[in-house]
Amino acid sequence: MWGHKVVEVTPSKLASGVPQTVPESPSTEDRHATLNWVKGELIGKGSYGRVYLALNVTTGDMMAVKQVELPANEQERNDSRQTSVVDALKSEIDLLKDLYHPNIVAYLGCEASVEHLSIFLEYVPGGTIATIYRTPNQGRFEEQLVKFFTRQILEGLAYLHAQNIWHRDLKGDNILVDANGVCKISDFGISKRTSDAYDSFANATNMKGSVFWMAPEVIHSSGQRTYSGKVDIWSLGCVVLEMWSGQRPWGELEQVAAMLEMFRNKSAPPCPPDIQLSAVARDFMYSKCMAEEPRDRPVAVELLKDEFILDTDPSWTFGNSTIGKAVAKRQPKTTLRSASASAPGLF
Structure with a gap:
């Protein structure tokens, strides 16, 4: 994500090992540091994956993370339904990464783990x-x-x-x-x-x-x-x-x-x-x-x-x-301190 090493962390790690404040204007060195994120509650699902609320521990911002499961074996790799879902997210990543417009949801990055392919998007709290x-x-x-x-x-x-x-x-x-x-x-x-x-x-x-x-x-x-x-x-x-x-x-x-x-x-x-x-x-x-x-x-x-x-x-x-x-009432708390404090309810 943005050239960072991307690491998903658990709420327990968040509580014990993450500082409670983040710099308002991170230095160049900070921006290229490891990016940690915490998966939150499920906020949407459809034909092409599940969408979770997530906390960018590095900046304290909330994000939306769309995930699909990657095929784990030969049988799943031959499952056209599962491969089409993965291909759809790859296509979405390929298109969104070059788009910059206030009326298009912002692409923040992507990550492939052993189990999932994920795309990170700006979190828009007002709903659809x-x-x-x-x-x-x-x-x-x-x-x-x-x-x-x-x-x-x-x-x-x-x-x-x-x-x-x-x-x-x-x-x-x-x-x-x-x-x-x-x-x-x-x-x-x-x-x-x-x-x-x-x-x-x-x-x-x-x-x-x-x-x-x-x-x-x-x-x-x-x-x-x-x-x-x-x-x-x-x-x-x-x-x-x-x-x-x-x-x-x-x-x-x-x-x-x-x-x-x-x-x-x-x-x-x-x-x-x-x-x-x-x-x-x-x-x-x-x-x-x-x-x-x-x-x-x-x-x-x-x-x-x-x-x-x-x-x-x-x-x-x-x-x-x-x-x-x-819609304004749906605006969430977005600082690292408030998100950490509410972790038991969110994550």
């Missing part, structure tokens, strides 16, 4: 867009918040597409929110680097992503039928719908039914009938982001100039919004 709207008494987002988050997601997407990277799994569960309301796109396990982000002949023909956020051309992809980074624009439209509705797209349908609807009719997920959208909001979501034909979807930098994004209330602030206040 999806966990926020699933929180009791939160649900649907107000219009200014939808615009506030959408602009940031577009900034991150525009950066990714400028690097010729398709995310391919953009959804509320993969967009982190920090205490200041900064959105960070995460989970690059099935992302793809291409020769041209918006070239539909740039080689993707396989079906990747999460069904409810998937563009129709991905459902139809096979053999010579290809798609482009415009699939991320469709998924963005689905995320906007998530925020308006407080539920996943195709909320009334199961996966197979949603796939059939998209395959047969190339339909966009409907907006719940009790939500009254302005003409500008509906146009942004359905006529632009979720236009049936990929060529009719504007690219990310163009969407940043859309009236829906630009027409905001200058008096509105995230910190004074109901959801902003709720």
